[in-house]
Amino acid sequence: MVEEFEKSKTRPQFHMPPPMDFPKEGAPEDEVLEAIKDLLGSNPYEIEKNFGISYVGPPHPIARRVSELAVGTFFVEWGRELQPGPYELEKQAVRMLVSLLGKPDAVGFITSGGTESNISALRLARNLSPSVSAPEVIMPESGHYSFRIGAEMLGIRLREAPLGPDILPDMNYVESLVNRNTVGLVCSAPGGAFMVIDPVEEFADLARRKGLFLHVDGAFGGFVLPFMRELGHDVPQFDFSLPSVSTMMTDGHKLGLMPVATGFFLVRDEEMLQAIPTERTVIHNVTATKHGERAATAWAVMRRLGRKGYVESTRHVLEVVDFIVKGIERIDGLRMVAKPSITLVSFTSDTCDVRKVHEGMLQRGWGHTYGTVSGIEYIRLSVHPHRDLEHAAGFLEALEDSVRAARG
Numbered sequence: 001m002v003e004e005f006e007k008s009k010t011r012p013q014f015h016m017p018p019p020m021d022f023p024k025e026g027a028p029e030d031e032v033l034e035a036i037k038d039l040l041g042s043n044p045y046e047i048e049k050n051f052g053i054s055y056v057g058p059p060h061p062i063a064r065r066v067s068e069l070a071v072g073t074f075f076v077e078w079g080r081e082l083q084p085g086p087y088e089l090e091k092q093a094v095r096m097l098v099s100l101l102g103k104p105d106a107v108g109f110i111t112s113g114g115t116e117s118n119i120s121a122l123r124l125a126r127n128l129s130p131s132v133s134a135p136e137v138i139m140p141e142s143g144h145y146s147f148r149i150g151a152e153m154l155g156i157r158l159r160e161a162p163l164g165p166d167i168l169p170d171m172n173y174v175e176s177l178v179n180r181n182t183v184g185l186v187c188s189a190p191g192g193a194f195m196v197i198d199p200v201e202e203f204a205d206l207a208r209r210k211g212l213f214l215h216v217d218g219a220f221g222g223f224v225l226p227f228m229r230e231l232g233h234d235v236p237q238f239d240f241s242l243p244s245v246s247t248m249m250t251d252g253h254k255l256g257l258m259p260v261a262t263g264f265f266l267v268r269d270e271e272m273l274q275a276i277p278t279e280r281t282v283i284h285n286v287t288a289t290k291h292g293e294r295a296a297t298a299w300a301v302m303r304r305l306g307r308k309g310y311v312e313s314t315r316h317v318l319e320v321v322d323f324i325v326k327g328i329e330r331i332d333g334l335r336m337v338a339k340p341s342i343t344l345v346s347f348t349s350d351t352c353d354v355r356k357v358h359e360g361m362l363q364r365g366w367g368h369t370y371g372t373v374s375g376i377e378y379i380r381l382s383v384h385p386h387r388d389l390e391h392a393a394g395f396l397e398a399l400e401d402s403v404r405a406a407r408g
């Protein structure tokens with residue numbers, strides 16, 4: 001749970017258990033189940049005390065029931081005729097989502113999550129400019145590390161614009177990076193480190209003026225910002241309603257109340273997929289067979305909750321966030337890194353050792369993430385809809401205690 005988001009100076013520890021023989025014989029079912037139960041139960045942080053990054057809480061209850069129905073099903077583009085149902089559920093889920101995000105006729109894919117979706121976007125950006133032999137993509141330094149992975153894999157030079165004290169990139173600097181090798185722009189709504197929404201409208205304007213591909217990472221925002229608007233919050237335009245947004249992504253497993261490994265990669269116009277060389281790759285995206293459960297649960301959760309259900313879960317989660325933020329602001333020595341636009345709360349301290357506070361919180365059983373981005377050392381909580389004010393109060397109590405201890 002440390003330094004997840006920094007371009008780390010130290011190599012993270014790569015953990016493997018000691019070598020294990022392939023079992024000679026099968027084991028009794030009960031024994032296998034017990035062993036699984038033990039390992040699954042070895043998480044140090046109870047679900048209620050884990051403010052880690054992804055959707056660490058239980059998905060919406062209907063997802064479990066649908067998973068049972070979907071046992072043994074799969075979807076894969078080339079094998080659509082083998083199991084048309086899950087494929088249809090995938091594409092209907094995509095259509096429901098894009099209708100929420102400003103372009104009901106946009107197309108897309110269910111992916112394994114944000115990383116796959118962002119890599120898919122980089123590939124499309126690169127392929128849509130086949131004449132550029134040394135492709136470059138520009139993003140704010142706060143962009144998710146998956147873009148760095150994708151750039152490395154795809155032979156793209158990623159130009160990262162530094163952030164100002166407001167955690168936003170200087171758009172003049174971003175524009176100065178545009179050159180004849182630029183194949184795309186990336187921005188986030190909001191970024192995963194500090195939950196600050198990039199100036200998507202300005203990125204869209206730049207993309208329009210320069211004729212560039214623009215991808216919006218809405219990993220967290222896609223399932224919350226549209227509903228915040230319905231709750232009367234002032235939400236800037238961030239989606240396909242901006243005509244120069246080419247692709248978007250959002251994660252069902254973050255705030256969409258879907259099971260982990262449910263992401264969406266969304267493409268403005270089907271025509272853009274012509275840039276994918278399917279005569280040699282067979283499918284239009286970067287991974288193939290997926291469990292039918294992904295599609296069925298995504299479809300079911302959206303259908304079960306509807307706009308009204310998501311508005312309610314958004315209202316609730318924002319109330320918990322607000323409670324936590326106010327509590328942090330009351331603790332002497334702590335300050336928010338930025339006002340959270342949605343559900344991630346990042347805070348730091350100018351007067352006490354942030355690492356000690358982080359370690360103190362872990363010792364007290366409260367999971368969270370800790371790291372340094374753009375030189376800011378911070379603790380981050382990801383607040384999910386299953387939290388309530390009681391969890392929030394427990395967290396704040398432990399935090400106050402940890403700050404006191406860190407100060408000695």
Ligand SMILES: Cc1ncc(COP(=O)(O)O)c(C=O)c1O
Pocket residue numbers: 053054112113114115116118144146188190191192193217219220251263
């Ligand atoms: C803004 C943002 N984009 C992308 C991702 C990657 O998502 P995943 O872990 O599902 O691959 C994350 C993960 O936290 C994120 O915060």
